[in-house]
Amino acid sequence: MPELPEVETVRRGLLPVMEGDVIRKADIRRPDLRWPLPDRMAARLEGARVERLRRRSKYILGDLSTEETLLVHLGMSGRMLISGAQVGQFHHDHPAPAKHDHVVLDMARGPRVTFNDARRFGAMDLCATEAIDRHPLLAGLGPEPFGNDFNEDYLVARLSGRKMPIKAALLDQRIVAGLGNIYVCEVLHRAGISPSQPAGAVAPQQVAQLVPLVRDVLAEAIEAGGSSLRDYRQADGDLGYFQHRFRAYGREGEACPTPGCTGTIQRMVQSGRSTFHCPECQR
DNA sequence: ATGTGTTCCTGTCCGC
DNA sequence: TGCGGACAGGAACACA
Numbered sequence: 549m550p551e552l553p554e555v556e557t558v559r560r561g562l563l564p565v566m567e568g569d570v571i572r573k574a575d576i577r578r579p580d581l582r583w584p585l586p587d588r589m590a591a592r593l594e595g596a597r598v599e600r601l602r603r604r605s606k607y608i609l610g611d612l613s614t615e616e617t618l619l620v621h622l623g624m625s626g627r628m629l630i631s632g633a634q635v636g637q638f639h640h641d642h643p644a645p646a647k648h649d650h651v652v653l654d655m656a657r658g659p660r661v662t663f664n665d666a667r668r669f670g671a672m673d674l675c676a677t678e679a680i681d682r683h684p685l686l687a688g689l690g691p692e693p694f695g696n697d698f699n700e701d702y703l704v705a706r707l708s709g710r711k712m713p714i715k716a717a718l719l720d721q722r723i724v725a726g727l728g729n730i731y732v733c734e735v736l737h738r739a740g741i742s743p744s745q746p747a748g749a750v751a752p753q754q755v756a757q758l759v760p761l762v763r764d765v766l767a768e769a770i771e772a773g774g775s776s777l778r779d780y781r782q783a784d785g786d787l788g789y790f791q792h793r794f795r796a797y798g799r800e801g802e803a804c805p806t807p808g809c810t811g812t813i814q815r816m817v818q819s820g821r822s823t824f825h826c827p828e829c830q831r
Numbered sequence: 832a833t834g835t836g837t838t839c840c841t842g843t844c845c846g847c
Numbered sequence: 848t849g850c851g852g853a854c855a856g857g858a859a860c861a862c863a
Contacts, residue, residue: 550856582839582859606857624856625841648841667840669857685858712834721858728856819835822854 550622552693552726553766555606557773557788558628565633565659566598566610575652577645581665582623585651586674592616593653593674605689605725609680617677619685623669632659689725693762698724700756707747707755714750715743715818718758727762730797733824734765737796737806742830743823744816768793796824804828 550558574593576585586592597613608628610618620628629649631642638658645652651663651672663672675683690706691697706723707714717723718732727735736743738761741754750758773788791798795805800815804826811828 554856582857621857623840623858665840666842667855667857669839710833716834719857730856820837821857 550606550624550626551728551731551769552603552606553731553769553773553790554788555608555622555726556603556770558622559601559603559608561630562608562628562661563601565630565638565655565661566653567601568598570595570597570613570656571653572656573652573654575645575654577650577652581650581668582621582671583673585672589672589674593618604686605692605721606728607686611677615677616674617680619671619673619675619680619683620663621671621685623665623667623671625667626663626665626670629662629664630659631662688722690721690723691725693724693726693766698759698762700752700759703759704752704755707750710747712747713744713818714741714747715823717747718762724762726766729821730794731762731765731769733797734795735761737825737830738765740806740829740831742827743818743825745831796826799824 571593574590576590579585592614593612596616598610598618599613600611602609602611606621608620608622610620612618620626622628632639640658642660645662646664648664648666648668649662650665650668653661653663655661663670671685673683673685680686691702703724707717710717715732715736718727718735719729733743735758739754739757741750741758769788769790772790772793796813799813802813804811804813806826806829809826809829811826813824813826816823816825
């Protein structure tokens with residue numbers, strides 16, 4: 549499930565449970581996810597206070613009192629399940645570990661955070677906080693979509709001369725961090741740009757449009773994900789409510805929702821991944 | 832330097 | 848109900 553809005557939703561869900569509290573016990577139930585877990589992971593986590601829980605791209609970063617930062621990536625199927633938290637109240641009652649529960653963190657106040665990941669494309673690591681920006685997984689990332697570094701001039705410069713399809717370019721985390729397959733489809737649909745158009749051939753005026761559209765789509769999705777947090781008990785890791793607002797993604801064969809457009813949403817495959825688009829209004 | 836295809840792993844859904 | 852195949856939100860890596 550996780551693109552930037554889903555990761556941000558998960559982070560917000562974890563905030564009241566983790567930030568400011570100490571990890572009392574860490575149960576590392578297997579030695580690896582996508583890569584081996586860090587050495588002595590449990591010992592390095594136990595007793596550490598989570599000073600701050602932040603996000604960079606699709607990574608959740610927990611700055612610890614030990615001057616290390618816990619890095620979490622959810623991959624395709626990773627979830628952070630919360631138990632022992634009710635509205636404004638915590639308890640120590642937890643269900644037995646389930647299939648694919650790989651890392652279990654018990655907080656001192658009582659709640660438990662369980663990293664569950666069936667496909668195991670997720671990752672966790674520990675790294676000196678001071679060096680986190682140089683972590684191999686973070687070092688090459690492009691700007692945050694909501695940051696000032698992501699702007700019209702930047703995007704025009706990064707796309708110019710590139711022959712790869714615009715869809716692949718927006719999916720490239722070195723160009724802009726946080727977009728995934730769903731939201732790229734949604735952004736290009738709103739922008740009226742064909743996903744297969746070479747990135748460098750998109751008119752600068754259209755590239756300029758992409759910047760606010762990326763922000764709109766992500767912000768709306770975060771807001772919709774947030775709405776599923778209102779009755780938050782367990783971080784269920786599903787899509788929140790934004791899925792009902794997709795205009796292109798997953799809508800093959802349906803009428804294009806663009807006002808005045810008579811087209812039909814098509815599915816095609818680009819570099820091995822599904823692209824949903826309207827050939828009528830995306831040019 | 833760029834662009835593309837493959838790969839990791841498990842679960843689910845759809846057609847026969 | 849079982850079985851095979853396609854497909855799934857990511858992204859590192861190998862290769863042309």
